[in-house]
Amino acid sequence: xxxxxKKAVSKAKPIQADNVxxxxxxxxxxxxxxxxxxxxxxxxxALPPALMQAAEEIARFxxxxxxxxxxxxLGVLATALGKKAFIVERDGHELFATFFFVLVAGTGERxxxxxxxxxxxxxxxxxxxxxxxxxxxxxxxxxxxMLEIGIKKIKAQSAKDDANLEExxxxxxxxxxxxxxxxxxxxxxxxxxxxxxxxxxxYERGETYAVMSAESRRVMESLMGSGRGGMGTxxxxxxxxxxxxxxxxxxxxxxxxxxxxxxxxxxLNLTTMIQPDKFLSLAGNKELKASGLIxxxxxxxxxxxxxxxxxxxxxxxxxxxxxxPFYDHVTSFIDAVQPLNEQxxxxxxxxxxSGEAQEAxxxxxxxxxxxxGDGKGLDDVRDIASKAVSQTCKLAxxxxxxxxPDLLADATSEIDITTWTKAEALGGFFMDEAIRSQRGAEDGxxxxxxxxxxxxxxxxxxxxxxxxxxxxxxxxxxLSRSELxxxxxxxxxxxxxxxxxxxxxxxGNAVYSVHPSLFEIEGK
Numbered sequence: 307x308x309x310x311x312k313k314a315v316s317k318a319k320p321i322q323a324d325n326v327x328x329x330x331x332x333x334x335x336x337x338x339x340x341x342x343x344x345x346x347x348x349x350x351x352a353l354p355p356a357l358m359q360a361a362e363e364i365a366r367f368x369x370x371x372x373x374x375x376x377x378x379x380l381g382v383l384a385t386a387l388g389k390k391a392f393i394v395e396r397d398g399h400e401l402f403a404t405f406f407f408v409l410v411a412g413t414g415e416r417x418x419x420x421x422x423x424x425x426x427x428x429x430x431x432x433x434x435x436x437x438x439x440x441x442x443x444x445x446x447x448x449x450x451x452m453l454e455i456g457i458k459k460i461k462a463q464s465a466k467d468d469a470n471l472e473e474x475x476x477x478x479x480x481x482x483x484x485x486x487x488x489x490x491x492x493x494x495x496x497x498x499x500x501x502x503x504x505x506x507x508x509y510e511r512g513e514t515y516a517v518m519s520a521e522s523r524r525v526m527e528s529l530m531g532s533g534r535g536g537m538g539t540x541x542x543x544x545x546x547x548x549x550x551x552x553x554x555x556x557x558x559x560x561x562x563x564x565x566x567x568x569x570x571x572x573x574l575n576l577t578t579m580i581q582p583d584k585f586l587s588l589a590g591n592k593e594l595k596a597s598g599l600i601x602x603x604x605x606x607x608x609x610x611x612x613x614x615x616x617x618x619x620x621x622x623x624x625x626x627x628x629x630x631p632f633y634d635h636v637t638s639f640i641d642a643v644q645p646l647n648e649q650x651x652x653x654x655x656x657x658x659x660s661g662e663a664q665e666a667x668x669x670x671x672x673x674x675x676x677x678x679g680d681g682k683g684l685d686d687v688r689d690i691a692s693k694a695v696s697q698t699c700k701l702a703x704x705x706x707x708x709x710x711p712d713l714l715a716d717a718t719s720e721i722d723i724t725t726w727t728k729a730e731a732l733g734g735f736f737m738d739e740a741i742r743s744q745r746g747a748e749d750g751x752x753x754x755x756x757x758x759x760x761x762x763x764x765x766x767x768x769x770x771x772x773x774x775x776x777x778x779x780x781x782x783x784x785l786s787r788s789e790l791x792x793x794x795x796x797x798x799x800x801x802x803x804x805x806x807x808x809x810x811x812x813x814g815n816a817v818y819s820v821h822p823s824l825f826e827i828e829g830k
Contacts, residue, residue, distance in 0.1 A: 332823050334801035336757040337746045348373050348735055352728035354708035357383070360424075360632035367624045368419040369615040371608045374409060374579075378424040379632065381407045381518065381577025383704050385428065385495055386639035388514040389573045390714055391655035393703040393721070395667070395696055402514075403700045404548050406576040408522075410585045411608040417579040421520035423629070427636035428494045428518075435492035446486045453481050494640070495575075498524050501540040504574075505555050505567070508547070514573040515547075522578035526588045529599065539591070541599040547574025548602050582607075586754075589747035601689035604697070604736040605743045638711035645717070656718045657703050663726040670730060671695045687741045698733030702726050752792040753802075755785060759793060760804055764824050770808060772817045794818075 350358060353376060361375035384403045392400045411417055460477050463469055495516035496507065508515040517525060531539045546553035546569075554568045580588075585605065594600050645653045659667060674691050677684040684691040705728055706713075706721045713719045746753070762781050763771065777790050785793060797805040798818070808819040 330803070330806055330821060333803045333821060336753055336760065336796075336802055336804075337742075347738070348376070349728070349731035350376060352705070352731045353379075354383075354635070354705060356631035356635050357708065360629045363625055363628040364420060364423045367622075368416055368423070369611060369617075370416050370420050371611060373606055374411070374417070374420045374608055375424055377407050377409055377606050378420055378577055378579075380701075380704060381405060381516075381575060382424050382428060382636055383639065383708055384700075385516040385518065385575045385577070386636045387704065387707065388494075388639075389512065389571065389654060390639065390642055390644060391657060391703060391707060393657045393699050394659070395699045399696075401696060401700055401703075402550055402571075402573040403704050404550070404573055404575055405697070405700065406544075406548060406603045407578070408576075408585065408603050408605045409579045409608055410582055410605055411579060412581055412610065414612060415608065415610060418520045421518070421579060423624070425495070425518060426629075427633040428640075430633075431637060431640050432492050432494060439489065439492055443488055446488055450485045453485055457481050500528055501543050502555075505543055505553075505569075508543075508572055508574065509555075509567050509569055513569045513571055516575040516577070518575075518577045520579045522580050523584050525578060526580060526584050529594065530588060530591050531593070539593045539597065539599075541594055541597055543572070544574060544576070544599060545597060545602070547572040582754075585743075586747055589743060595689075598689060600744065601693060601740075604740055606736070606739055607743070635708055635711050639707070639714065642711070642714035644714060653717060655707075655714050655716065657706060657721055658718065659702075659726065660720050660722050662723040663702075663721055666723060666726050666730070667695065667699065670698065684741075687744055690737060690740045690744060694733060694737040697736070698729050701732050702729035705729055705732075752789065752796055755789055756793045756796045756802065759797070760824060763820055767825070769820050769822075770817055771820065772811055772815055774811075774815055 350361075350372065353361070357376065357379040361372055361379055364370070364375040365372040384405050387403050389402055392402050394400050409417070457478055460474055460481070464471060464474055490507070490510040493507070493511070493515075495518040496504070497517075497519040499507070499517060504515065504517070519525060528540045529544065543553060545551075550571050550573060552568065552570050553572055554566070556566050588594065589600055589603075589605075591600070644655065647653050674684070674694055676682060678688045678691050679685060702721050702725055706719070706725050709725075759776065759780055773790060773794060776794075777785060777787075794805065796802055798807065804821045804824060805818040806821070807816045809817040811817060
């Protein structure tokens with residue numbers, strides 16, 4: 307502190323500890339939507355062994371929180387699975403494994419290395435397919451050109467007086483049916499895309515695709531409507547792709563440029579990493595909240611390891627053999643060969659719950675439904691809670707198949723109670739994080755600044771402080787004058803009254819006492 311502040315503080319009359327509770331009740335803890343510094347609540351034991359092994363190795367080598375590769379890996383598995391399998395939650399309600407994972411971490415938290423290593427099996431598959439793609443395109447183009455030459459010859463015969471137009475039309479139709487469409491470039495996901503282009507990519511790839519990125523600021527901006535000229539948000543396709551609902555794109559165009567495309571069962575996955583400011587901007591978007599997109603996100607605030615990521619000489623490099631089982635599982639999902647039905651269409655794998663697992667799902671559903679009643683605890687987050695059980699069922703599908711990818715070759719399989727229990731543990735964590743994030747985002751950015759200030763006061767041991775000293779000495783990012791006013795307003799009024807005016811400086815500026823109980827909250 308400056309000498310003036312120290313003198314002013316020394317003359318101030320603090321509230322006495324023996325009557326503080328009577329005059330100054332213990333304030334309510336500030337909501338904190340950022341990570342508290344550990345991941346004790348994440349049920350790592352519920353993850354498939356191959357994924358857990360890969361996540362631990364990447365976390366060790368890259369010195370990142372274990373949750374980062376663990377959650378990313380779930381997104382990779384769901385992307386690889388696509389529409390090859392579905393889970394029957396209950397008769398008449400079938401779900402694909404679609405998730406919107408959003409990992410929130412600040413600058414310098416090594417988001418890119420995590421993403422790079424976790425999506426490698428997807429990239430490797432694309433590269434392997436791309437080698438044959440150019441050759442296949444050339445063959446199809448040659449085939450179609452030769453068929454077109456034959457069609458022209460057939461049409462030329464129509465000029466003859468004795469031409470049988472019906473037979474000629476039949477010959478043309480047979481030739482047209484032999485034409486093949488140019489296959490799209492092998493691709494399972496994109497990093498940055500508009501909603502319109504995403505529709506096209508999904509339509510060309512069997513109605514399934516993913517958006518995955520280690521830095522998704524532009525994706526988030528697109529969702530919020532950036533570049534749409536004030537025509538609303540860009541979340542319609544995301545909503546349909548999450549739920550598997552029919553979606554169409556109809557364009558008038560010019561001449562023959564009109565377009566009428568329909569996807570009947572779209573399947574879209576989202577796994578992104580984003581900085582806190584952009585996520586809070588997204589979470590606070592009123593249109594996206596009203597549409598239900600925010601409630602479909604599963605945000606995970608990653609704990610920061612900055613300041614503890616020390617290196618030692620002769621550290622082991624990345625052990626690729628440790629990652630191999632997970633990579634093999636991902637590739638097995640992508641390359642799974644499934645039988646054809648009587649119509650010649652691929653038969654998707656159907657997973658159902660065992661009797662015991664069905665009862666456990668029903669119990670969870672009824673507990674969540676009851677908690678959404680007025681005054682029952684989840685009434686303010688019904689939009690999130692109402693999707694929790696279905697999302698847990700999707701997790702059960704991924705965990706089930708990740709333990710035995712060969713099941714995809716079978717028509718059906720049964721999910722047992724052990725797998726359901728693991729899925730419920732994971733689903734509970736993600737739902738709690740989503741609820742915590744929504745409630746925290748609604749409280750506003752100024753509460754985050756207030757929480758950061760309290761942590762600093764506790765660490766420094768300041769029992770009193772002036773506003774000027776807060777602005778000068780508090781940790782970066784520095785508070786603007788208006789932000790400081792907001793923060794002091796939060797901390798001097800119930801229910802978060804951790805500061806109380808106790809004196810004035812020589813220049814008449816307020817000096818605040820800090821509630822003694824702040825120093826009893828270890829590590830907070």
